[in-house]
Amino acid sequence: MKLLTVxxxxxxxxxxxxxxxxxxxxxxxxxxxxxxxxxxEEAQDYVVRGARKVYVVEGDPRNLDWLLASxxxxxxxxxxxxxxxxxxxxxxxxxxxxxxxxxxxxIADVVDVVRVNGEISFVRIVLSGKAISYEKSVTPTVILxxxxxxxxxxxxxxxxxxxxxxxxxxxxxxxxxxxxxxxKAELKLEEAEFIVAVGRGLKRQxxxxxxxxxxxxxxxxxxxxxxxxxxxxWLPEWIGFSGKKVKPRLYLALGISGQxxxxxxxxxxxVVVAVNKDVKAPIFDYADYxxxxxxxxxxxxxxxxxxxxxxxxx
Numbered sequence: 001m002k003l004l005t006v007x008x009x010x011x012x013x014x015x016x017x018x019x020x021x022x023x024x025x026x027x028x029x030x031x032x033x034x035x036x037x038x039x040x041e042e043a044q045d046y047v048v049r050g051a052r053k054v055y056v057v058e059g060d061p062r063n064l065d066w067l068l069a070s071x072x073x074x075x076x077x078x079x080x081x082x083x084x085x086x087x088x089x090x091x092x093x094x095x096x097x098x099x100x101x102x103x104x105x106x107i108a109d110v111v112d113v114v115r116v117n118g119e120i121s122f123v124r125i126v127l128s129g130k131a132i133s134y135e136k137s138v139t140p141t142v143i144l145x146x147x148x149x150x151x152x153x154x155x156x157x158x159x160x161x162x163x164x165x166x167x168x169x170x171x172x173x174x175x176x177x178x179x180x181x182x183x184k185a186e187l188k189l190e191e192a193e194f195i196v197a198v199g200r201g202l203k204r205q206x207x208x209x210x211x212x213x214x215x216x217x218x219x220x221x222x223x224x225x226x227x228x229x230x231x232x233x234w235l236p237e238w239i240g241f242s243g244k245k246v247k248p249r250l251y252l253a254l255g256i257s258g259q260x261x262x263x264x265x266x267x268x269x270x271v272v273v274a275v276n277k278d279v280k281a282p283i284f285d286y287a288d289y290x291x292x293x294x295x296x297x298x299x300x301x302x303x304x305x306x307x308x309x310x311x312x313x314x
Contacts, residue, residue: 001029004080006071007046008036008061008090015084016050017150018143021113027120034074036061040162047160049153053078055165065170067094072101073167080140087144095142105141111149128241129264147190148247148268189237194220195248195269197239199262200227201255201276201295205234210299211254217306220252225262240265254295258283275299 001022005015019031033051035043038058046054055074059066071094075083083098085091087109099106112123114134121134122143189195196215202208208222215222222235223246229238239246241264251269255276256262263286266272274287277294284290291298 002080003029003031003082004078005033005084007033012086013152014150016153020153025115032078043162048155048158053161055163057165057167064094068097069170070167071098083142085144087146095144099142105137107135108144109146110143111146129260189221190244190246192221193249194218195223196220196252197223198254199225199256214299214303256283257281
């Protein structure tokens with residue numbers, strides 16, 4: 001079995017963890033990688049993490065036409081059984097285009113790989129988290145791996161080949177008019193170690209101030225359910241099946257009922273603490289700890305306690 005991993009950014013190193021998972025299942029895949037930026041020395045970091053051959057392109061992976069051309073060129077040279085991309089917005093778009101061009105199979109949002117009746121199967125969460133699908137595919141197949149599901153393998157002594165790949169810049173079919181950078185607090189919600197999230201239990205947008213104050217005291221980022229972001233527009237991104245999938249050490253859910261769409265996005269959290277005034281809230285069945293309380297009573301009390309504790313430590 002041969003894998004070609006498309007590593008657009010350093011964070012995509014987790015795709016090499018997919019190969020490690022296959023090894024745990026008794027498969028010894030030949031792993032190759034496609035990286036960007038043109039740094040041949042940096043390519044060695046991918047070699048020591050399992051890539052036997054690394055194709056290095058000078059192009060910018062944020063240019064999707066260039067990314068597509070680079071993948072097709074590397075695929076032609078590598079001839080892999082499976083092409084791996086991270087299943088984010090751009091990964092899904094380019095992955096679909098690659099599969100169409102190659103007339104290959106495509107499996108999106110893969111969260112694990114297992115053996116079923118002795119055969120390798122790819123695991124997906126479907127029906128908004130209500131079911132698990134085990135899927136097989138003919139080769140070649142484009143595999144879109146859900147973020148933060150595999151740990152990057154540690155460096156080890158290994159030799160590999162590094163090749164510079166020349167890919168002409170394609171004609172631009174999309175003109176970038178303006179680039180606006182998000183505020184830093186919003187950049188990497190899916191990488192946060194501590195998250196304070198709110199749901200419809202929050203009645204007014206101005207009440208986000210107390211949630212943000214609590215998050216600041218905890219060193220956490222603020223998240224929310226889909227209605228808060230998509231319907232009300234109070235925050236730019238939401239957590240859930242159709243939004244960000246998170247994996248924090250602590251997830252504090254305030255006024256969140258716990259619909260399947262949301263819970264699917266937090267299932268990899270280490271510890272979930274839920275606060276809801278409804279004793280029958282579904283999220284209590286999922287939480288490690290829960291508090292039956294109105295968030296308008298709980299949050300100010302917790303802020304007061306944290307400030308008191310902070311003064312004592314000072």
